[in-house]
Amino acid sequence: MSLGQKLAPHLPFLRRYARALTGSQSHGDSYVKAALEAIIEAPEQFPLDVDPRLGLYRTFQAIWSSANPESDDGSAHPAGREGIASARLGRITPLSRQALLLTAMEGFTAEDAAYLIDSTPAEIDELVADALAEIARQTxxxxxxxxxxxxxxxxxxxxxxxxxxxxxxxxxxxxxxxxxxxxxxxxxxxxxxxxxxxxxxxxxxxxxxxxxxxxxxxxxxxxxxxxxxxxxxxxxxxxxxxxxxxxxxxxxxxxxxxxxxxxx
Missing domain, CATH: 3.40.50.2300 (Response regulator)
Structure with a gap:
């Protein structure tokens, strides 16, 4: 089975994760597209020592992190949903949101989520708790x-x-x-x-x-x-x-x- 065939069943759910992370289907899909392009351009760099789904999300996470979409330098926030997200992101760490979505929505274990965002299982548990508490305070x-x-x-x-x-x-x-x-x-x-x-x-x-x-x-x-x-x-x-x-x-x-x- 080719790598593409192994990854295909997981793409709809990666798109769901990307959409929830960005709050936009178009923005989420753009990051998924970038991740797939990276895999096509350098298939030898795709992690083959883990489950294909983990490798796919790991590649996406690398693209997401390198783009640094959630940095906040104190400048004015854009309008619309991005602006809403930016306003909130000043009050919650990006890693907490990613840990929350990866475990609670995508069903990854704390160990798998730790692999995806270069953390530890204990830190993942803390990040999830922090995210839920902070979002609850805001909403x-x-x-x-x-x-x-x-x-x-x-x-x-x-x-x-x-x-x-x-x-x-x-x-x-x-x-x-x-x-x-x-x-x-x-x-x-x-x-x-x-x-x-x-x-x-x-x-x-x-x-x-x-x-x-x-x-x-x-x-x-x-x-x-x-x-x-x-x-x-x-x-x-x-x-x-x-x-x-x-x-x-x-x-x-x-x-x-x-x-x-x-x-x-």
Missing amino acids: RSRVLIIEDEPIIAMDLETIVRDLGHDVTGIAVTRDEAVAQALADRPGLVLADIQLADDSSGIDAVKDILARFNVPVIFITAFPERLLTGERPEPTFLITKPFQRATVKAAIAQALFFDAETVPA
Whole structure:
């Protein structure tokens, strides 16, 4: 099997990580493209002594670090999502965010994450704890949950409240979701894909976004269906069955890039 064939199954998830790290599909994809170009130009430098997925993320991390996208020299921040991220990055270290995403969202062990960012497992644990605590201090919001499975909805509600956020409601259909969003505007939406009446959580989100902008985290048992690269993809995507840490990381990241939760 060629190196390309070994790496192909992992590319959608590397793109997800890059997108969450940058807050932008286009920016995230540009770093993934640069990493792939580096592998093509010098395949002999690709680490063959580790799992291909680790080697792929390691190459990406090297590109990301060399670009130094999260440096902050005190100059004025750009507008838009990059500006929002820059404002927050002055209050949280880049390594903490990377450690959080690599472990909680991408599922790497502390040992693997340590390899990826040249750290130690103990330091990774500290970085993750620091990231969660700092982002929690920076972000407080109100969350609408769109989920038709009662047990999953209750679990999500508990996670949201444990993070210090309020829940505006739990909707089980497209119509309920839109009605609740309009009645009590949330600052974040957690949306399942398949809903109780066979309606679509994607359609519910489209309806909501047609009225106002709000960060959205999609939840699905089939993430590959939304990670095709054929159309705009959700910035934040959680795979079912999910780990609580994954949901916490996604919420933290979604609010990290949200203008309405930027502290004064």
